[in-house]
Amino acid sequence: MSGANVVIIGAGVTGLSAAWWLAREGVCVTVLDKGVVGYEASSRNGGGATHYQSPLFHEEQRLWPQMDELLGYPTEHRPERIVLATNEAHFNRYKRTAAILGELGYKADILDPKQAREAVPLAGDNAVGAVHIHTGGQANPQRTVQAFAWAAQDFGAKILQHTPALGIEMRGSRAAGVRTADGVIGCDQLVVAAGPQSGILLREIGIDLPLAPARAEMIVTEALPLMPVGGTDGNGLYGRQTLRGNLAYGGGWHEWMDELPLHGKLPRPSTPVLQHLSLRLAQLFPKAAHARVIRSWAGIVENTPDGRPVLDRPENPGNVTIATMSGVGFGLSPATGHALRDLVIDGQCSFADISKLSLSRFKNLDPDWRRIQGWVTPSHHPITQSHAA
Amino acid sequence: MDSFVPGYIDPKSAAGKFPMPEQKFDLLVVGAGPSGVAAALAGARAGKSVALVDEHPVTSGMAGLDVPYFFGGRATAAITNQARMIETVAAMIPGLDEVFDAGVEVMLGVSVWGAWITSPGLEILPCPIAGLATDERSWLVGFNEIVVAAGARDLVVSFAGSDQPGVMGAQALYTLLNRYEAFAGRRLVILGSDRLALETALLALDKGFEVAALVEVRASPQGPAELVAELAARGVEFFSGYAPAKAESNTDGVTGLRLVPVAGGPEKKIACDTICLAIGLVPSVELLDVLGVPLTMDAEKGGFVPASSANGCITAMGDCTGMPGQSLAYRMDWMRVLLATGGREILACTCEEVTRADVFAVNPPRYLGPPPNAMANRDLTTLLKDGPPDHDQMKRLTRVSMGPCQARRCREQIAMLLAIGAGTGPEDIKLAGYRAPVRPLTLAALAAADDAHTHAGWDVWFGIPAQWVPYADIGTSRETEHMAEDAHL
Numbered sequence: 001m002s003g004a005n006v007v008i009i010g011a012g013v014t015g016l017s018a019a020w021w022l023a024r025e026g027v028c029v030t031v032l033d034k035g036v037v038g039y040e041a042s043s044r045n046g047g048g049a050t051h052y053q054s055p056l057f058h059e060e061q062r063l064w065p066q067m068d069e070l071l072g073y074p075t076e077h078r079p080e081r082i083v084l085a086t087n088e089a090h091f092n093r094y095k096r097t098a099a100i101l102g103e104l105g106y107k108a109d110i111l112d113p114k115q116a117r118e119a120v121p122l123a124g125d126n127a128v129g130a131v132h133i134h135t136g137g138q139a140n141p142q143r144t145v146q147a148f149a150w151a152a153q154d155f156g157a158k159i160l161q162h163t164p165a166l167g168i169e170m171r172g173s174r175a176a177g178v179r180t181a182d183g184v185i186g187c188d189q190l191v192v193a194a195g196p197q198s199g200i201l202l203r204e205i206g207i208d209l210p211l212a213p214a215r216a217e218m219i220v221t222e223a224l225p226l227m228p229v230g231g232t233d234g235n236g237l238y239g240r241q242t243l244r245g246n247l248a249y250g251g252g253w254h255e256w257m258d259e260l261p262l263h264g265k266l267p268r269p270s271t272p273v274l275q276h277l278s279l280r281l282a283q284l285f286p287k288a289a290h291a292r293v294i295r296s297w298a299g300i301v302e303n304t305p306d307g308r309p310v311l312d313r314p315e316n317p318g319n320v321t322i323a324t325m326s327g328v329g330f331g332l333s334p335a336t337g338h339a340l341r342d343l344v345i346d347g348q349c350s351f352a353d354i355s356k357l358s359l360s361r362f363k364n365l366d367p368d369w370r371r372i373q374g375w376v377t378p379s380h381h382p383i384t385q386s387h388a389a
Numbered sequence: 390m391d392s393f394v395p396g397y398i399d400p401k402s403a404a405g406k407f408p409m410p411e412q413k414f415d416l417l418v419v420g421a422g423p424s425g426v427a428a429a430l431a432g433a434r435a436g437k438s439v440a441l442v443d444e445h446p447v448t449s450g451m452a453g454l455d456v457p458y459f460f461g462g463r464a465t466a467a468i469t470n471q472a473r474m475i476e477t478v479a480a481m482i483p484g485l486d487e488v489f490d491a492g493v494e495v496m497l498g499v500s501v502w503g504a505w506i507t508s509p510g511l512e513i514l515p516c517p518i519a520g521l522a523t524d525e526r527s528w529l530v531g532f533n534e535i536v537v538a539a540g541a542r543d544l545v546v547s548f549a550g551s552d553q554p555g556v557m558g559a560q561a562l563y564t565l566l567n568r569y570e571a572f573a574g575r576r577l578v579i580l581g582s583d584r585l586a587l588e589t590a591l592l593a594l595d596k597g598f599e600v601a602a603l604v605e606v607r608a609s610p611q612g613p614a615e616l617v618a619e620l621a622a623r624g625v626e627f628f629s630g631y632a633p634a635k636a637e638s639n640t641d642g643v644t645g646l647r648l649v650p651v652a653g654g655p656e657k658k659i660a661c662d663t664i665c666l667a668i669g670l671v672p673s674v675e676l677l678d679v680l681g682v683p684l685t686m687d688a689e690k691g692g693f694v695p696a697s698s699a700n701g702c703i704t705a706m707g708d709c710t711g712m713p714g715q716s717l718a719y720r721m722d723w724m725r726v727l728l729a730t731g732g733r734e735i736l737a738c739t740c741e742e743v744t745r746a747d748v749f750a751v752n753p754p755r756y757l758g759p760p761p762n763a764m765a766n767r768d769l770t771t772l773l774k775d776g777p778p779d780h781d782q783m784k785r786l787t788r789v790s791m792g793p794c795q796a797r798r799c800r801e802q803i804a805m806l807l808a809i810g811a812g813t814g815p816e817d818i819k820l821a822g823y824r825a826p827v828r829p830l831t832l833a834a835l836a837a838a839d840d841a842h843t844h845a846g847w848d849v850w851f852g853i854p855a856q857w858v859p860y861a862d863i864g865t866s867r868e869t870e871h872m873a874e875d876a877h878l
Contacts, residue, residue, distance in 0.1 A: 036776060036779055036781075036782055037775075039781075039782075043785065052859060053856070053857045053858060053859050053860060054860060055860040057860075068761075072761055072762070072763035073761060073763055073764070074753055074757050074761065076757070093874065096874070100859055103859075104859070142785035142786075143753070143785070143786070146785070146786060150763070150767060151763075154763065154766075159775060161775050161776040162776055162777075214402075214851070215510055215511075216850075221832065222792070222793040222829065223793075236847050236848065236849050237849065238849050238850065243756055243757070244741075244754065244756060244788065244791075251847070251848070251849045251850070252847050252848070253401065253402060253403035253406050253846065253847070254401070254402055254403060254851055255402060255403045255404070255510065255511065255512070255513055256399065256402055257509075257510050266510075267508065267509040267510030267511070268510060269505065269508060269510055269511040269679075269681060270503065270505075270679070270824060270825045271403065271407070271505060271511065271513070271514075272407060272503065272505065272518060272520055272529055272837075273403065273406075274503070274520075274825055274826060274835060275520070275527060275529075275835055275836060275837035276837045276843055276847075278832045278835040278836040278837070279832075279836035279837045279838075279839055279843060280847075281832055282832040282833055282836050283839075288832060289831065289832050289833040290831050290832075290833065291831060291832055292454075292793055292829040292830060292831050292832075293826055293829065293830055293831070293832060293835050294792070294793050294795055294826075294829045295791075295795075295824050296824045296825055296826070297824070298824075300510075303851060303853065306853070306855040306856070307851060307853030307855050307856030307857075308855065308856060308863075326856065327850070327851065328850075328856070356860065356863050356864065371397075372397075373399065374397040374398045374399040374400070374402070375399050375402075376398060376399070376404075377512065378404050378512035378513050379512045
């Protein structure tokens, strides 16, 4: 066995951030991935960094403005967000969000239609208002995952791409290493941050992490002149205008899938939902209706039964830390890595209470929970038009 | 939901969201070239309902983006009148009358921007579906079988000045001469000397245009000797062992081409208004990739081709299945010479303004300013220590192949540069994935009809109310209030 101290399965943004946090303190870290760093949902997402619902929110806000400097590579982080409303129902919803942010101590202004159009140059006559959030922001997911990987390597972390984890080796009651095609990589501590594949890996060692994978999609347009706040969304869409000027937006219907294999090519087809995303984006930004859609993304994310993360180091086996963000991992990643560093080194998070994100909350979960919640793979569950109503 | 309801399906999921399209065909044929026309005719004669769709004539907007071919700004103003162009193009398709007579629904000037069949991870379609579009609108049609006869597109490599109007591809030239009758040039220099280049030169001469010269980086002309002789007899000069050094231009585009001997020596200059790249063609496999058809590299047939021509209800035909004689070794010789003679400051991706040097250095894009100090220790060589060359990863890091031409002008060139950087062959570079829409359509055109169906079960994210309850409120009486409304950013 080689002598790595901490092995992390999964070079998504969560695993890479944890690797960077550990490596910068001199911990010997090895990250395994079945493919290239950040290749899946970690680089296919809206890039948003304003997660008021999370116990890691304050740390997320504290860290993002420093990340380029801390990592040494660009993340394209830009501060602030605007949520643009095109109808009153949406506007009321966004105002509620502003109120929640206010309770948490962050500033958010309510803009009238005229102010909204001034703040969002691509907005149209259908704008009924907006919420301008003076915290949060957005970054480039593709650049950020590579920045985490390179920064971790600069501190000595080893990142093994194209090295799928095939299983976890136990010695007595402890996780002793990770099986790969090239042999076992030994560990003192193990972090499982393998996204949708985490469930299979953990089940083998007696940990039941309930996850359901699903496909989500986004569209990308050609570049347009930059808006003052790139992190502007609304109308049932999440996303951002990139620093290059492209509009990258997603939302809408997802498709539940069966548990995914540990390696091999993953299915992530796009669907005609691109038409519906285009419609909503043209409604959100009428002045961008002429912009050409040049790409789409489809990625697979995992969800826990309540949609909340699991960040936990259970008592048994004691040296395995579990990390799933339930499909909302990119923006929180700088803070998540910090929390994981704390769990691995100190056994508890130093900067926030994350006890409600423990795995034990699912101990009485009905084994049939996916069917009960309707999170079913369509082929196992033929649809009829009545269900669509 | 805390108890089991048989048949309950997450209302925010895609299940049931795509109704059966209003129009459905037994057979959908994509591409009205010889293979597509034959397939449509055979289908109709077998009693099938058949649609034959071809994107030509493309609008001037698409042509301006070099979609689907490298038109290089050399189409005449005639293409701005699409209705007139449709008549012209229809008249130039051999056998189209028979196709009409057989009852085939023919759609010209209509592109297919995506197509989907039920497959692992995609189980919510009522039937196989294709997305069709003009520049104004898009719509879906159903099909039982699809024939993809999408043809081939131009292989584009760059040199100094090659982003000027007047530098174009052989497939675009063929299309403007033979299908649109709308070529705006008069005097050409053709790059390449194998069969494609020779036949392109002969076509241009036959159509009454002047061909000044053919340029070949290898030591002698590559194509059949009799064609070389015929061209020489018609006054065309051959410059073998030469590379294009720079396209000279004024505000109207190209005015001439400077040539440099590959072995070194004095330059030569040829006056011309058009420089036609005819060193290779690339099978148009983007729709097949979106359909999930397994693709394989064939280094003797132009690149990635379907591993098998028949895949369930999908059949690939014609040039998109590969073209004999389209050797990657030949185009690689061109790339090596262009790199050696032109250097690293030439743009490899014109849309995103990424130079060859940026590719080898894995530089972040220019809009981010000068690369940070840490990048001094990172380049393609260090990236290759972590894994094989990966075009998709290069797209993310440098923004190559990320522009509005959807990488038609740079895809193969980047793969060749990666092969050179990695010391491997272009056949070893994994295909950068294609995604719908495979044509750059505006939001307004691509948009679905705005009806109630479009909004049914729509949510920003998964529509899991518990996901957005502020952490402090979890387990308190306020949790129920939040759960009643799924508000989030």
